[in-house]
Amino acid sequence: MTQARPGARRLALAPALLLALSAGAASAQTEGEAPLSAIDWLSQSLVAPPAAPAPQPPEAGRTGPGSGAVPGETPVADSATVPDVSTRSLGAPSPDGVGLLGPRITGLPGDLWSASDAAQLITLIRALDTQQTPAMQELTRLLMLAEAQPPLGASGEASFLLARTDRLLDMGALQEAQAMLEQVGLDTPEVTRRWFDIALLTGTEDAACAAMLEQASLSPTLPTRIFCLAREGDWPAAAVTLNSATALGTLDPEIEDLLHRFLDDNMHEGAEPLRDPSRPSPLVFRMREAIGEALPSRTLPLAFAQADLRDTNPWRVQIEAAERLVRAGGLDPAVLFALYGDHAPAASGGVWDRAAAIQALEAALRAGPPAAGTAPEGGTTATLDEALPPAWEAMEQAGLQVPFARHYAQALLDRPLEGETAALAQRIALLSPLYETAARGLDDPLAAGIAAGETAGIEPADPREAALAAAFADHPVPEPLQALVEAGKPGEAMLRAIATFDQGVSAEPQALADALALLRSLGLEDIARRAALQVLLLDRPA
Structure with missing residues (x-):
């Protein structure tokens, strides 16, 4: 194998490389066109701790009690306000080194990040294109999940860890992001609010609310507290909290209206439907779902699609969500191909055609090749020659060729195919990890x-x-x-x-x-x- 020769000669950098090497230049979309990043749609589920007031200089000529200064003595604090600080046990590892996959699994070095500046890495991670080829999606995901020594400038604030989990959230990989956050504990507002939002989108909000209300160091916002009190079954406390906030005028009117409907939807029978928010948070998304005015996830950031995978949603909604997540590398393709076979298609076109094509392919693979001179069993099951081209065309139209190849390459290579079907199966397998086997005789x-x-x-x-x-x-x-x-x-x-x-x-x-x-x-x-x-x-x- 011929390897590239590092540093063999000085190159004139391609324009694209110059763009990629500049901070933040990897994203070519305008702000209005780019998908919302996790930092834009996360709920503000916690009240930020109050900042310590700036020390006030003593009045001229005054000393003694209340003056803030005593001649000849070391200055002391003139306020009992606790400043907003983060703490970490002496000798404890930095949360920025946390990962789910160790060096033995990833094959990446343990000093992957240690010589780089954390702020620079965060900029590069946030600037990555969200529309990547599947192999680059895989590499991005691997880097985000890698356990390694923290970068320079890492601190107890876990900023580098948060940037990695935000990238996972933007890919729709909620379970992995949740596991990363749980390794460091719910010690900071930024970690906790991400963890809480993941729980909202994955249907585990009851446990998250219990933790939110029990942990004294956390201060949920009023909407979060009201929602969690209701989820905990304490409806009277939730109603009192909401009514008090209403009397004081401390809530956004749209959130206030949503909360009233969430606590007692019967009071609003016949009322006009709520206006769809431009940037709903997971908390709003879940409450809208609870009152029967669910927001379609297909227009929202990818992480919201995870909520549509639940069995309570219609089959078509589950498939559409799984397709989005698989395209972004946030879901195992096996989940999608299993969903395609769950029910008989109810109509034709779009999702239904893809489900029908995959079901026909699965039936052909199960039936195997017919004996010479005979028709397939029952005379109704398509042969692989008949089923593979439409299934592949359906995947091309949906942009799911590589996930399809990963899922079916081995089964196709195991079949004694001929002619155009063999050529198509070989092309498909070249897009899978079995590319070396597929390339024989190509x-x-x-x-x-x-x-x-x-x-x-x-x-x-x-x-x-x-x-x-x-x-x-x-x-x-x-x-x-x-x-x-x-x-x-x-x-x-x-x-x-x-x-x-x-x-x-x-x-x-x-x-x-x-x-x-x-x-x-x-x-x-x-x-x-x-x-x-x-x-x-x-x-x-x-």
């Missing part, structure tokens, strides 16, 4: 070369193919990325390479070679090959 030099990690001598057809071929030949790692690696900052280099790759997909092909060369030099060969195959094959007509 009549596509570039795809076969990428699958093998060796593309020297292959003639590309266009600039994008040329960049992909160069990455697996002798393309050197760009000097700025190599300098990060040599400075002991592999994690930062990977984040920048992900941003560079994303820019290469959408704009400058040369950036593809730059990013892939860096990943290969760090031993991420499998991810590099799968990313390159995805770019190559998903951009081609079938």
